[in-house]
Amino acid sequence: MRLLTHNMLSSNIKGVINGFPLRIEAERVVVKQVDFNPDFLKNMFSKIDWKALADASKIMGYAELPDEVPDPSVLDSDEFLRKFHHALLELHLEEGALVCPETGRRFPVNKGIPNMLLHEDEV
Amino acid sequence: MSSRPELQAPPEIFYDDVEARKYTSSSRIVGIQAELSERALELLALPDDGIPRLLLDIGCGSGLSGETISENGHQWIGLDISRSMLDIALERETDGDLILGDMGQGLGIRPGLIDGAISISAVQWLCNADKSCHEPRLRLKAFFGSLYRCLGRGARAVFQLYPENNAQRELILSFAMRAGFAGGVVIDYPHSSKKRKEYLVLTCGPPSMSTATPSAKGEDAGSCSDDESSGDEENQTAQATKEAKANKKGKTRAWVLKKKEQMRSKGNVVPPDSKYTARKRKAHF
Ligand SMILES: C[S@@+](CC[C@H](N)C(=O)[O-])C[C@H]1O[C@@H](n2cnc3c(N)ncnc32)[C@H](O)[C@@H]1O
Numbered sequence: 001m002r003l004l005t006h007n008m009l010s011s012n013i014k015g016v017i018n019g020f021p022l023r024i025e026a027e028r029v030v031v032k033q034v035d036f037n038p039d040f041l042k043n044m045f046s047k048i049d050w051k052a053l054a055d056a057s058k059i060m061g062y063a064e065l066p067d068e069v070p071d072p073s074v075l076d077s078d079e080f081l082r083k084f085h086h087a088l089l090e091l092h093l094e095e096g097a098l099v100c101p102e103t104g105r106r107f108p109v110n111k112g113i114p115n116m117l118l119h120e121d122e123v
Numbered sequence: 124m125s126s127r128p129e130l131q132a133p134p135e136i137f138y139d140d141v142e143a144r145k146y147t148s149s150s151r152i153v154g155i156q157a158e159l160s161e162r163a164l165e166l167l168a169l170p171d172d173g174i175p176r177l178l179l180d181i182g183c184g185s186g187l188s189g190e191t192i193s194e195n196g197h198q199w200i201g202l203d204i205s206r207s208m209l210d211i212a213l214e215r216e217t218d219g220d221l222i223l224g225d226m227g228q229g230l231g232i233r234p235g236l237i238d239g240a241i242s243i244s245a246v247q248w249l250c251n252a253d254k255s256c257h258e259p260r261l262r263l264k265a266f267f268g269s270l271y272r273c274l275g276r277g278a279r280a281v282f283q284l285y286p287e288n289n290a291q292r293e294l295i296l297s298f299a300m301r302a303g304f305a306g307g308v309v310i311d312y313p314h315s316s317k318k319r320k321e322y323l324v325l326t327c328g329p330p331s332m333s334t335a336t337p338s339a340k341g342e343d344a345g346s347c348s349d350d351e352s353s354g355d356e357e358n359q360t361a362q363a364t365k366e367a368k369a370n371k372k373g374k375t376r377a378w379v380l381k382k383k384e385q386m387r388s389k390g391n392v393v394p395p396d397s398k399y400t401a402r403k404r405k406a407h408f
Binding site: 001002004005007008009010011012019020034037039040043044047049111112113114115116117118120123 | 173174175176177198200204206209210213218220221222223224225228229230231232233236237254256265269273
């Protein structure tokens with residue numbers, strides 16, 4: 001699972017008000033190269049919760065993103081876009097868990113696939 | 124026994140390791156799912172500006188529908204309830220991210236961000252009560268409500284589905300409308316029992332010109348019965364598939380070359396063009 005997906009996911013447990021961002025427990029992170037596409041990144045930039053992305057990439061071992069939300073003018077910088085690209089699309093959480101920030105419920109991640117199935121009493 | 128898989132077992136049981144592999148290694152199924160996905164993407168009517176969009180594939184299975192999304196240059200996140208199907212998707216090294224989840228429990232996705240959703244041959248599963256705690260109406264409500272919330276305004280969702288009967292179609296449609304979607308059903312080749320395919324085309328937001336239901340294919344087949352025209356149909360299908368393929372390949376490569384050229388003109392380092400540029404990735408088994 002890439003951080004793009006982590007940035008979209010939120011805990012769906014009944015009664016949870018703010019299930020985002022899911023805390024990452026990283027046991028194994030892998031890097032997979034993907035084609036660089038500035039248009040996609042520019043289009044995604046405004047949709048990304050920056051703090052969640054910067055924090056998550058740090059936990060995944062990549063500390064190159066600024067902590068504060070960058071000014072959109074950085075989208076003209078190739079250097080910035082490459083870092084954004086790497087954090088968003090190339091870091092994969094392979095083994096570990098996503099943890100609901102409100103209830104502490106763990107959603108295990110195996111072979112890169114988070115198990116978001118809820119128990120009966122969580123629906 | 125019924126030939127409808129939906130009536131045989133819950134999806135996570137029906138699509139076990141054996142069935143998941145059987146499903147994905149049938150070239151007939153692979154071909155059909157690719158064609159359905161291509162049509163669903165067409166009905167999704169994304170802006171034709173070359174910018175990759177972020178899409179959901181609901182009931183993504185082993186990634187056959189997702190592969191069509193990737194070939195069209197978009198990013199996707201797939202959700203499925205069958206771990207066996209998702210494991211095959213991993214084997215095939217599909218490009219999208221995969222989530223093990225039940226659409227009937229609602230999608231846990233932040234609001235307003237997703238550019239579009241497709242779902243190929245999956246949503247009819249929601250109409251069954253597979254567990255004592257399952258109430259199809261509640262599950263349809265949770266699903267469509269959460270889908271509506273996570274899509275951007277004006278975004279579309281296209282579902283190719285196999286309703287068991289009229290009542291089921293009405294049920295699904297009514298819950299989509301209640302969630303706030305506008306739209307309706309598009310039936311391609313309504314006069315052919317073999318080629319007839321049904322799509323629910325939904326738009327997020329109040330009805331407007333852009334929410335009008337798109338027109339179907341092959342509606343004016345007149346009085347031709349299936350048997351009379353079946354030879355012809357095979358031909359047409361083959362022809363359509365061929366065109367779709369050529370079109371897909373050409374578009375993607377041309378698009379990539381254009382993008383690379385743009386990047387070069389901006390002074391970026393771009394790999395030289397070769398016969399591998401924008402080559403379709405082979406499926407892995
Ligand atoms: C016929 S397969 C289609 C798979 C893929 N879309 C394709 O075109 O090849 C239907 C899929 O829907 C999935 N499905 C059924 N009910 C589901 C649910 N409640 N939540 C998520 N996926 C579900 C099944 O596990 C199965 O993989």
